Amino acid sequence: MKNNSVVVIDFETTGLSPNLGERAIEVGAVLINNNQIVDRFQRLMNPGKKISGFIESYTGISNKMLSTAPSVAEAMGELKDFIGDHHLVAHNASFDSRFLDAEFSRIKHKRVNEFACSLLISRRLYPEAPNHKLETLVRYKNLKTDGVHHRALADAEMTAHLWMRLVEDIKNNFHFDDITFDIVQKFSKTPKSKIPEVMKKIKDQLH
C-alpha cells in the first residue's frame, strides 16, 4: 500500500454520545507503517465525573484508576501530537470521530485528518461473517490478539490487524498491484451493488 502510514484509534468513554455530555476516559492508538505496527500510544484520562458501574465492568477501568489519571485536555494534547497529519482508522469510525472531535474542540483544536471505517469495509468485504463486531471479526479472520477486549490500546491493535487484512483482501480480490488509503476509503463508501463497477473504474484510471 502506497502512502500507507495510518493511525488506528480507539476510545473508551463514559457513554455513547458526546452531545449528551459523555466524555473520553481512555484512548489507544497505533501507527502502522509498511504493514507493521511501529508505534503505540495509550492514555487514561480523568473525565471529571464518576463513571457508571456498567462502564467500569464493560471496560475494566475503575473510578479509582481515573481519579489519578491526567486531565482529558492533557491527554488529548499528547494524542494530537501522536496523530500528526496521518490518516485515521477506527472500527465504527463515526463513534470515535465524534469523541475525537468533541474532545479536540475542548482544547481548541480542529481535526483535519481523514477517517476510514473498518466496520463499513468489513460489511462490504465479509458479508458472510457471523456479525461485524470487532471481536467477532478478529476471531473470524484469526487475527492477532492478546485476548483483552474493551480496552483502548488492545482494541486499537486488533483494529490495526483487521485493517491490514482488509487492505490485503481488497487488493487481492480486485487485483490491484497496489492500493492507497483513498481507494480503501472510496470502497468503504460505495454501495455494495456498485462496488465492482466503481473498483473497475478506479483501476482503469490508474493506467
Add this chain to the structure above:
DNA sequence: TGCCAGGCCCTCTTTAGGGCCTT
C-alpha cells in the same frame, strides 16, 4: 416535564421503520 446518539443499511422503502455497531 419529558425527551434523549447517530450513521449506515436493508426492506414488507423514499409520505418509514428497525437492526447493527460503537461505550
